[in-house]
Amino acid sequence: MEVGGTVKQAVCKKNDLRPGGMMKATLGRMPIVVCRTLDGGFYAFSNQCIHQGAPMSEGVVCGASAPTDQPGEYRYVKEGEILRCPWHGREYDIKNEGRMLSDPNRRLPGFKVAIEGDDVVVSK
């Protein structure tokens, strides 16, 4: 449905996605990726990586090594909250507006998500 320049659309059912999962969908004609974090939240982003356009839904939802002040220290955090590109592996923070961990000034474009009944409704 298009309302005054905005597109709003049910892109999948809540149960289509397990926590920690993702799936590709389309919003209008635009390819998007819908992610569900482990706490049950839904998020939607462009399905084209901002680097060279790889299909994000072919990547992985995972966690990441936290920045640390200690060389040699690995601390795995944000399980289920990082969307990693299938090609060059850039890490996008799902719950932080899709910002890239290595450069938070850059981000994967995101969309508004609302749950209406069983539907995951995405709008831009």
Next chain:
Amino acid sequence: MARRLIDTDIHERVLYEDLITYLENPWKRYITDCHWLQEKHMPYTQPAVAGVDRADARVPDGRPAGTDLAFMQQQLLDANQHSFGVLTGALDPSPSSMHGWYEMATALASAYNDWQIENWLEKDERLYGSVHIAAQDPQGAVREIERVGPHPKMVQILLPIDDNLWGDPYYHPIYEAAEHHDLMIGMHHNEPPTHFGRWPRYFIEWHTLIPTSHMIQVSNMVYNGVFEKYPQLKLMMIEGGFTYVPHLMRKMDQQYTDLRHEVPWVKRMPSRIVREHVRFTTQPMEEMSKHDFLQFVDQMGSEDIICFSTDYPHWDYDSPARALPALGEPLRQKIFFDNAKAFYPKLPEVHGGGGNRETSSV
């Protein structure tokens, strides 16, 4: 007119079980009975999401990326309308990198070449190949070049960059045979040619400094007089990018200006030798603006020495549509097509657009 594209670095991959039918005994039995595998030592876990491959390049039936022609056609050659692609192997096995047992290396090289010809070069007219050899035994290597080099779709001889310095006169019979068969030399790094021959602590260190290993080989080939001795020979440096080249040219010229007496067989300025004999594949591209890109071209003093490559199916693949800034013609066409076309004399003429139907058949 459709845009033409020559991809100068595509990694087809063999499974050892697929090589067996191309091997005689006892070599075959060393694999089937003794589970021979070439030693590989990379200590890192996952540089990217799916190891060293693009996560979406795994064959749908589960086989590793790069093992299936039909899937490569769909995902790479058709999708990007390749005119030609040059196969560079997965460097596993890499006969020229074996430390010892040159007889096995020689047998593997022959088996690999036969497998490549039958399953790739003769199955898709866009694909051209690299002759694999066991270069540690130059006489055996020359026999293999004589055997498969005349194949119309073999365009270069592949030498891995590791701990051998290929400019040494010991290897010159290989270049003589290459020149005789209109084959160029392609060099691609193997494991681990940087960091004094050892792996550094982190993958990111190794991957950052791969160009140092390419610089070593280019300077070694230039100073050992390979291009003076074999004037038709050219060298493609594969997967080191090109941003190191301005530095290397300038440094070599300065050194030559002062130290020419040590290498009196080198008769041209090294930067000129590079411009006339050496080409560099683009991938892995650093992100850069058109302005940045043109500065590198300017400092190399030539628009003719870089050639586009994807490195498919590896994780640091470069997209033909997205990796380079918008350059405008005719530079774009030179990088995507003309430079590689001029480099490989065995590539046929292309009539019309970018797809394979317009290319002349084998």
